[in-house]
Structure formats: structure tokens, C-alpha cells
């Protein structure tokens with residue numbers, strides 16, 4: 001474990017910039033046939049554009065790096081140019097991604113300039129995260145936590161099972177629900193800590209993590225949770241599209257979103 005960042009003392013210089021990396025290179029297999037998930041529209045606007053706007057809504061974020069499908073960077077650049085951000089406060093770069101989410105995030109990290117000290121990693125598939133959640137994550141990193149995740153308590157009871165393809169799966173444990181959290185994005189990091197984690201694990205086949213904070217945890221850095229938001233849900237299955245459309249319709253009715 002590096003000694004460069006601890007949970008009780010910020011190691012991010014005040015002048016260092018905050019950037020967001022948006023992995024958007026997935027296919028969206030669980031959503032069913034169609035365009036790559038990040039390019040599908042919600043309320044008439046591509047999911048990826050919603051996600052970029054959600055990051056740019058934070059005054060802290062001055063750079064967004066979008067990680068496009070490996071052969072789709074030009075298409076994604078054209079799409080983002082079609083839906084420009086209001087104002088010129090936030091720069092948006094596009095880089096090609098990889099075969100896994102972890103590889104795609106790595107590609108995004110490599111594109112960050114040297115003056116970035118805080119990195120948010122945000123799924124394109126969470127297009128509706130509110131700006132207050134983004135700001136809370138940035139603030140906690142700036143206050144000294146090297147890794148911060150937004151999360152919510154669970155509504156369902158969770159069982160640990162012995163996975164089986166053919167027949168009922170034996171339950172082996174019931175973790176105490178009050179101690180569990182469902183983790184969302186953006187996850188925020190001291191940039192050097194996230195770089196170190198990707199350097200340590202990107203060449204370790206079979207060691208893939210389902211989120212970035214998991215990699216940082218394995219290195220021994222503390223990870224803390226701040227409150228997530230129910231509208232930061234991940235668009236994963238077809239029913240999530242219905243929910244996302246409903247949230248957008250409600251926001252438009254309320255405040256012209």
C-alpha cells in the first residue's frame with residue numbers, strides 16, 4: 001500500500017483539477033438487441049449525452065473523458081458534437097475502449113493530463129445521477145478520502161449461494177442486510193491511487209473487479225461510502241429503460257430538464 005494518501009489527510013493539491021472518466025464501450029447485452037447501450041436514446045437524447053451532462057453539471061468537473069466502443073470513437077465524437085454542452089467550462093475528450101469495463105477505464109485514465117488530481121469514474125449506464133451526488137463524492141475525496149463510493153441500503157434480503165446451472169441453488173449464507181450497501185457511480189479517487197490500482201491489476205487475468213473501488217480496496221487503501229441516490233440506478237435490463245423514461249418525464253414536467 002502506498003503512503004501517499006490516507007483517509008485522514010488529503011493528498012490532493014487544492015489546485016489539481018477534477019476529471020470524470022465515463023466508460024461507455026459496453027454492448028448492453030442484458031438490455032437486448034440494438035445499438036450499443038450508451039448510444040440508445042432516453043427522452044430523445046443518447047444515454048451517453050445524459051451521462052456527460054450529469055458530470056459537467058458539477059462545477060468541480062472541468063474535463064470529461066468518454067471511453068467509446070473500440071471501433072466507435074469517431075461515431076461517439078460526432079454524436080457529442082451534435083449535443084454540445086452549454087458553455088465552454090468543460091472539455092470533452094473521446095478515446096477508444098477495451099474488451100472489459102476495467103480495460104476501458106484504464107484507457108480513459110491514460111488520457112488524463114498531469115494536472116488532474118481527482119478522478120471520477122462514472123458509468124454511461126447511470127445517465128440520471130443528480131449533481132448533488134457527484135458533488136458529495138468530489139467533496140469527500142477533496143476532504144482526504146482516497147476512494148469514495150455513493151451507495152444505498154438494500155431493499156431485498158441477500159443470499160449467498162452455490163451457483164448451479166441445472167436446478168435449485170443451495171443457500172450457504174444470509175449476510176446481515178443492515179451491513180450491506182448497493183454501490184453506484186460516480187466513484188471518486190485520488191488520481192494516483194486509482195492509477196496505482198490499475199497498474200497493479202490490469203495485467204492480472206482473472207483478477208477483474210466489477211468496480212474501481214474494489215481494486216483500490218485490494219491494494220489496502222480505505223474506501224468510504226457517501227449516500228447514493230435512487231435516480232443514479234444503472235440501466236441494465238429493459239425495465240430500466242421504462243424507469244429512466246419516467247424519471248426524465250417527471251424532471252421535464254417539474255423543471256424543464
Ligand SMILES: Nc1ccn([C@@H]2O[C@H](COP(=O)(O)OP(=O)(O)OP(=O)(O)O)[C@@H](O)[C@H]2O)c(=O)n1
Pocket residue numbers: 022023024025026027028029030031037038067097098099100101102104105122123124125126234235236
Ligand atoms: N468493455 C466494456 C464494458 C462495459 N463498459 C461500460 O461500463 C459501464 C457499466 O457496464 P454495464 O452496465 O455492464 O454495461 P454493458 O457491459 O454494456 O452491459 P452488459 O453487461 O449487459 O453487456 C457501461 O457504461 C459500459 O458502457 C465499457 O466501457 N467497456
Ligand SMILES: C[C@](O)(CO)[C@H](O)COP(=O)(O)O
Pocket residue numbers: 101123182183184185210211212234
Ligand atoms: C461499477 C458498478 O456500476 C457499481 O455498481 C457495477 O459494478 C458495474 O457492473 P456491470 O456489470 O459492469 O454493469
